[in-house]
Amino acid sequence: MIICNYLRVELRLSRNPDSVASMAKSSTQFVCSECGWDGPKWVGRCPQCGQWGTVQEFHEARPSAASRTAAPGRTSRTQPSAGLISAATPITEVDTASVARQPTGFGEFDRVLGGGIVPGSVVLVAGEPGIGKSTLLLETAGHVAHARPDATVLYVSGEESQSQVRLRASRINALASNLLLASTTDLGTVLGLIEREKPALAIVDSAQTIVSQDVDGISGGSTQVREVASALIDTAKTLNVPVLLVGHVTKDGSIAGPRTLEHLVDVVCQFEGDPETALRMLRAVKNRFGPTDEVGCFDMSGEGIEEVSDPSGLFLSGADEPVEGTCVTFTLDGHRSLPIEVQALVTNSVLPTPRRAVVGVETNRIAMLTAVLYRHGKVNLLANDLYVSTIAGGLAKEPACDLAIVAALASAAKARPIARTTCAIGEISLTGQIRPVPRLEHRLREAARLGFTTAVTPVMRKRVSIPGLHIVEVAHLRDALEALIR
Structure with missing residues (x-):
């Protein structure tokens, strides 16, 4: 019986060879929407990227879709059309007039x-x-x-x-x-x-x-x-x-x-x-x-x-008088340098585990900077509730914002405000060193344009002179806190 059925299928396919192509074209594949992996069977986890639930059933397009997207005059995907003059053109002769934006x-x-x-x-x-x-x-x-x-x-x-x-x-x-x-x-x-x-x-x-x-x-x-x-x-x-x-x-x-x-x-x-x-x-x-x-x-x-x-004023509070617990830094977003105002609030905790609430800042970064501030800045905030936020949805997740975050925390803890015309830019290491950041001169020029008169920065390899801006170079966290909080 099985041999007879097999012979019938072979005879039918031999009489209608187009059915073989149609069967091949209608085959179902399973494709991962994350990385593009495909296979003949469905799996719960993609074997290439390891994501769960991303493998979905994919049906190949019908012949009409292929004929619709084929080039005019083409009779086969593997044979060039009769009216084809040149498939390739020297790059020096390619016309760029049509590329006008x-x-x-x-x-x-x-x-x-x-x-x-x-x-x-x-x-x-x-x-x-x-x-x-x-x-x-x-x-x-x-x-x-x-x-x-x-x-x-x-x-x-x-x-x-x-x-x-x-x-x-x-x-x-x-x-x-x-x-x-x-x-x-x-x-x-x-x-x-x-x-x-x-x-x-x-x-x-x-x-x-x-x-x-x-x-x-x-x-x-x-x-x-x-x-x-x-x-x-x-x-x-x-x-x-x-x-x-x-x-x-x-x-x-x-x-x-x-x-x-x-x-x-x-x-x-x-x-x-x-x-x-x-x-x-x-x-x-x-x-x-x-x-x-x-x-x-x-x-x-x-x-x-x-x-x-000019989005420079979007992330600043606009207060004229200095307020404790605030410090301004400059971040890079593409080719732009944007000012970000960091605000911090320090309160006594009544909980067994002090609370850390942040908006626009990474929580793990706050925990690390709090430990560095205690060890190298002699400011103990380990038992306090800390609240750190930015203005108008700005993001202070770049390492160059470390110095401003620490300065805002120290200012809130000591109840001593930082001058509104002072900004702080720098990355803080676990040893308390103030490390340089990329494109520092670009940030400083934007600070001078916005009216800042003092900038606390890491030690620069190349001397930079910007009119109207006094640059204070510091190498350690202790020096930075002394320059910012007086």
Whole structure:
């Protein structure tokens, strides 16, 4: 019986050889959304990256998807077309006129992108829900539409209706007759609109809501996200149309979908911020056309998003009189030097284990600095409750903020304020030494621009003279406390 069934299958396949290819193409693979590992069987833990629960079922695309993304005139993936003139061009003869960047209307956005949007590029903007991704891109679409009235801008939303997008556009003043709105979740419709309109800028919101009819799987799954991203990238490169793609994030902050999504696109931007504050930060995680250490600052309001070209005053309290338990330092965020005000409160503890509460500072770093302050600074805070915070959601997690944190703690413990025109920059080692930090001169020049007159810093190898700023170089924690707290 088994031999007969086997012969029937062999006979059927020999009569219809196309069924063999269809069976091979419809094979199911299991792909890890974190590292891209694939295998024939499902496993609970990825054998390559070791993550749990990231292996998902992946169905290969149908032949229609392959034919849609193939180049015009191609009859086979392995045979060149008859009309092909030259597959390769000398690098000295490549035309760069079409690589002129297009401004977004936001100077901070252009800074992060490296000067503007490159034609034919695909930019992925990811962020937490409600952080303002759609508002930022809709306002960008309005700026581009106003700047280029002879061209069209396409905004495709898979999450909201046209009327909902229209209401937001009215609120943020992004109305323009050449700004086209579409509400659809079908990938074929999106690609058709881009091919028909050939807009100066296309925005798709979002990658997890668009669904391709050529592949199986639910929207937002690994199969769908990969197919949607591949099709949009192919269309953008073919038509030389820049595409801004919105991406969702998971509960741990990583971009939802397969990890290959970040590898496929040209630029990956992370839109960050505390929902309780109006400050928003745009960072470039990956950028093929510019630096990845730039950061853009924005202010979220009821009228939309406004760029903050000089964010220096956002992280300072603005008090004129010196207050005990505060000290100002300067951190690097990309190429920018930002002032961060560190505030500390020291109280007597009534608990068996003293409490350590921090905001914007690492808890483990506070524990280490408290021990160093006790051992080398002769200030005992081991039995006290310590509360350390920054202003307006600033982050003081860089090692260069150590000296300011210790100074704020010592000032709060001794009830002796530090002058408002004095800043402290330096890393503290376990031996109590004040170690140098990168780009110290850049930080000091920003301090002088903001009106600081005294800066306590580590010993510098090269003498730096900045007009209006008195630099006090210290080598040990004891010397720094004497210079700061008098």
